[in-house]
Amino acid sequence: MNLELEGKRALVTGSSAGLGETIARLLAAEGARVVVHGRNEARTRAVAASIGADAVLGDLATDEGADEVAKVAGHVDILVNNAGAYPHHTWADATPGRWAQTYQTNVISGVRMIQRLVPGMRARGWGRIITIGGGLATQPIAGLPDYNASLAARHNLAVSLARELGGTGVTSNVVAPGAIRVAALETVFLHMARERGWGSTWEEIEPRVVNEVAPNDLGRFGRPEEVAAAVAYLASPLAAYVSGATLRVDGGAIRGV
Structure with missing residues (x-):
């Protein structure tokens, strides 16, 4: 199937390894002009070179890092907010400071990129924002309390953004992987x-x-390619009637109607 991504400019945050890298590779294979983002210079540039993409470095947990990423990325049609951390905190050691850091890294980082890149999409009348969430957003476990809550915030902000962008040609959705x-x-x-x-x-x-x-x-x-396929669909013009949705790629781990 042709996803009609030829020539679209896509920034995938946190794409120098893991799931983000697989997403970047699939979008590039579908014809998108991809920007690979990371904090490790050697790894980021290596991934970018291997798929003919641009590379950008920056810590999205800071305004300065987000400014640099947005400047290098330039005109972006597709924003995949994938970057984040997976801290293994328990209720016993998740101090308020650690909660704040997790929220900064997993939530505010995405907000920074939305605020810098979505106005351009809105002005052009076309854009896609895909936020990578997870099942723990709606069915949290006893451990990882700060991480669970940060995923819930990512899901929530994506739906709020969809409401804000209604009728603009820009959509906002969530892909929620299970164990990948x-x-x-x-x-x-x-x-x-x-x-x-x-x-x-x-x-x-x-x-x-x-x-x-x-x-x-x-x-x-699950396999990373299965998550990337869901992202690519939502990033495409074929998903123009999908906004404010959560697409679960979790083998049925999360039950819902």
Whole structure:
């Protein structure tokens, strides 16, 4: 299917590795002119070079970093707010300072890019904002309280933005991944599996992890490409009638009607 992304300018924040990198690669393969963003210069430039994209460095948790990213990105048609942190705090160690830092990194960073780039989309009468959220936004667990809350805020702001942009030709939606097999998560679960005697290879432990830690209806972890496909659809002109929506890519982990 032709997603009609040829020539569209797309900024994917946090795209020097992991899920963001996969999203950037798919958008580039579909013809979008992609801007790869990260904080690690070598990694960011390497990903950008491999897909013929522009690279931009900047810490979106600061106004200065966001200004630099927006300046280099320039005219942006598609903003994928993917950048964020996954702190492993418990209620015992999630101090107010850590809550504030998580909110700054996971929520305000996206707000900064929205405020810098969406006015241009609105003036041109076309644009797409896709926020990467997650199931913990609506079904939080006991741990990770600051992270759970930051995801909820990301979902909420995306819908509020959709309402604000009604009738402008600019849409705002959420893609909410479940447990996705990216390198960082795989490392965490491989370590857990060795401690519990579940095996030493991903093929051995994936069924146990899914069954005991991250259950879903399909019995496996998702793949980054499956999330990227959802983002690419929402970024395309084909999704012109979709706004304020949450597209869950989680194997049915989150139940909803």
